[in-house]
Amino acid sequence: MTKLEASLLDILKEDCRIPLEKMAVMTGASLEEVASAIEDLENRKIILRYSPMINWDRTDRERVEAMIEVRVTPQRDMGFDAIARRIYRFDEVKSVYLMSGSYDLLVLVEARTLKELAAFVASKLSPLETVTGTATSFVLKRYKEEGVIFETDDADHRLVISP
Amino acid sequence: MNYDQYLNSRIAAVPPSGIRRFFDLAASRKDAISLGVGEPDFKTPYLFRDAAINSLLDGETQYTGNRGLIELRQEISLYLSGRYNISYRPETEILVTIGASEAIDVALRALITEGDEVLVPDPSYVSYAPGVIFAGGVPVPVETRQEDDFRLKAEALEKKITPKSKLLILPYPNNPTGAIMEKEDLEAIAQVIREHDLLVISDEIYSELVYDNHVHVAFASVPDMLERTITINGFSKSFAMTGWRVGYACGPEEIITVMNKIHQYAIMCAPRQGQVAATAALRIGRENNYESIVTMRESYDRRRRLMVTAFRDMGLECFEPYGAFYAFPSIQRTGMTSEEFCAELLKEKNVAAVPGNAFGASGEGHIRCCYATAVDKINIALERIADFVASRS
Numbered sequence: 001m002t003k004l005e006a007s008l009l010d011i012l013k014e015d016c017r018i019p020l021e022k023m024a025v026m027t028g029a030s031l032e033e034v035a036s037a038i039e040d041l042e043n044r045k046i047i048l049r050y051s052p053m054i055n056w057d058r059t060d061r062e063r064v065e066a067m068i069e070v071r072v073t074p075q076r077d078m079g080f081d082a083i084a085r086r087i088y089r090f091d092e093v094k095s096v097y098l099m100s101g102s103y104d105l106l107v108l109v110e111a112r113t114l115k116e117l118a119a120f121v122a123s124k125l126s127p128l129e130t131v132t133g134t135a136t137s138f139v140l141k142r143y144k145e146e147g148v149i150f151e152t153d154d155a156d157h158r159l160v161i162s163p
Numbered sequence: 164m165n166y167d168q169y170l171n172s173r174i175a176a177v178p179p180s181g182i183r184r185f186f187d188l189a190a191s192r193k194d195a196i197s198l199g200v201g202e203p204d205f206k207t208p209y210l211f212r213d214a215a216i217n218s219l220l221d222g223e224t225q226y227t228g229n230r231g232l233i234e235l236r237q238e239i240s241l242y243l244s245g246r247y248n249i250s251y252r253p254e255t256e257i258l259v260t261i262g263a264s265e266a267i268d269v270a271l272r273a274l275i276t277e278g279d280e281v282l283v284p285d286p287s288y289v290s291y292a293p294g295v296i297f298a299g300g301v302p303v304p305v306e307t308r309q310e311d312d313f314r315l316k317a318e319a320l321e322k323k324i325t326p327k328s329k330l331l332i333l334p335y336p337n338n339p340t341g342a343i344m345e346k347e348d349l350e351a352i353a354q355v356i357r358e359h360d361l362l363v364i365s366d367e368i369y370s371e372l373v374y375d376n377h378v379h380v381a382f383a384s385v386p387d388m389l390e391r392t393i394t395i396n397g398f399s400k401s402f403a404m405t406g407w408r409v410g411y412a413c414g415p416e417e418i419i420t421v422m423n424k425i426h427q428y429a430i431m432c433a434p435r436q437g438q439v440a441a442t443a444a445l446r447i448g449r450e451n452n453y454e455s456i457v458t459m460r461e462s463y464d465r466r467r468r469l470m471v472t473a474f475r476d477m478g479l480e481c482f483e484p485y486g487a488f489y490a491f492p493s494i495q496r497t498g499m500t501s502e503e504f505c506a507e508l509l510k511e512k513n514v515a516a517v518p519g520n521a522f523g524a525s526g527e528g529h530i531r532c533c534y535a536t537a538v539d540k541i542n543i544a545l546e547r548i549a550d551f552v553a554s555r556s
Contacts, residue, residue, distance in 0.1 A: 022542070
């Protein structure tokens, strides 16, 4: 990664609505250089999308999240990849990770209600032939995600004017 | 009761800080965007805070030695030799103080005898001249100019030297201008210091905030200057630790001993938890190549470019500030004084900046704008300033 790419990622991870012109000024690069560097980051699948960080708890949308520890039997030649693919295609599934430790896959699931989520585990996830066991934990409160703390009051405690 | 006859007349004669007056004005405006701050917008990195929290949990609530925790002085010594190639003995040549501010005050009181003249580059941080007066000295401003990028020039310094001159305060990287001094600039100053047999208080509190491939050179690292320099630094700006109040002074043993005499009677010691957090800051920094400083510096640099470019785009002259976190554009083409500009900007556009003349007569015609503020706020503030400037041109 070049110095310019690193700077652009630093800027974008904080705020991806900053105009290209401003990014050019901030990095000391030309507009063309910035535009082509960003395009390149997108093409190399380093930047996957530009999306806001939403605190759904502050909205009126009903929503439950759970983390499901899944134990599976790995398949010949495919290892865990085939079963991971089967799982991540469900719309309810937000993230899937292969883990070290006492279980194999960690699956983050989101649904509108507890009932829907239970139905997903019972009728979609558990019946998969290679799944040998699941343990579901519900998210009760989100404190911090992707480096963003959800509950702090971000007030500036500095004096308005100081020497 | 009239207290005038009781109050110390020398201190009463010092006018109140120009910043103070403006602070009251700005503080009365509820949702003003402030470019008037003089401190980082980062919080102290959590690992450093954690060290202080653990120290409290362990019941470390006692005084430390007058000169500060020896572990901290050892870290300071390693830091200064590793970063700036200057060597100080932790036991005898380093004094930990309540911020760099106390270090400056104690240094002035240790060195000044009634009537001594102290050379102070102008514009500069607001405390130097009053500190000199409180200590019985006479501050002598040495003008620095925009056309010299606000660097202190040897010729300008030389012109202000008299038989009473004893000391030069050398505050670079500079608040409010953001100016730095390159090695050659410092060598020229060193030549004058040698010839006129002066001492130097080098306030290097912004030493880590230098941008665009420039490097900070410690004045004490210039040949022969170690023995003539009191190096002052601290944790406020480099490690985002303003509220902890920890700074330090390093210099020849004979001077540090006298400074410690004042410090021990007046202060006792810097607060212990601040010293613990500062020790952690230097130790962790040494181990991870000062990662927290690098992150902050890169972030400041991006905002610095944003601000300087915006001022130039609105037609204000703005020299390239390579240090600290201030831009110091000239507002002369608006025909307003610095104070008028700032007062009206605040009134009309709800943006606070600091009038340049608060930092000395040579700051007139400029305003100090701090870019240690969130990018979105900087952008809004700059748009408003552009509108304001356009309406006055």
